[in-house]
Amino acid sequence: MRAIRSTYIQISLLALWGLLFLPQLAQAAEPEALFEAANEAYIAGDYPQAVALYDSVQALGYHSAHLYFNLGNAHYKLSHLAPALLNYERCLQLDPTHEDAAYNLRLARLRVVDKLEPVPDFFLTQWIRDFVNGQSSATWGWIAIGLLWLALGAGALLLWAGAPQLRRVGFFGGIALVLLAFVATGLSLHRRSLEQDSGWGIIFSSNAYVKEAPAGQTDLTILHEGAKVRYLDQQGDWVKISLKVQDNQLGEVVDLVGFVPTTAIRKI
Secondary structure (H helix, E strand, C coil): CHHHHHHHHHHHHHHHHHHHHHHHHHHHHHHHHHHHHHHHHHHCCCHHHHHHHHHHHHHCCCCCHHHHHHHHHHHHHCCCHHHHHHHHHHHHHHCCCCHHHHHHHHHHHCCCCCCCCCCCCCHHHHHHHHHHHCCCHHHHHHHHHHHHHHHHHHHHHHHHCCCHHHHHHHHHHHHHHHHHHHHHHHHHHHHHHHHHCCCEEEECCCEEEEECCCCCCCEEEEEECCCEEEEEEEECCEEEEEEEEEECCCCEEEEEEEEEEHHHEEEC
């Protein structure tokens, strides 16, 4: 009787485990199956179907650099310039080291009408930005964890080393490693904020008239599909943007701030 009761309890626990976790496992398997089906459609040359399946994966709340890269490639094959640029940018936002996405992005930008070249920053500022953005938030997080482990090793050296020189190395080395870990943590948080909101947008309309004010009559300039501009904020059905333009009267590059309809732009 005791053996039967024990078996009944085990079966009940297994059934409860299945009820709790099998739906999550099935839910996790669904986007993977869709992603694989999208890859097969892309390989077969059925690019519209590939785009539809990749979009279905996104609709389930799953995002990755590989997903954006593949989606960008499918759009590029269909000559969808703006969606291709958008997804290459999103891929690099999550993985700045993705060389194929960077190459394809440069290739796609050759087809953009508006050549909005950014104003070069001071070389030190640019070096720091490239250094910070050269790794993803996850990589900076792992670097911070590694530095903390090394700091613990330095602490052990401080506590148990017999020689005063080694204890001194453990003390100052531990302080330096902890400070570097805090810096890496800050860089990880900064990269995370950029991954969630880059502050840039891609023009999706063939012709987007930049207005002086929302629903205004005055046109400041016109932008074309694929142009990359600063996405400042949304005000109703309008998005406030900024871009660098050459002021012929002043003879210098200035910031032009204006508004485009929300339908004309997508946020990276």
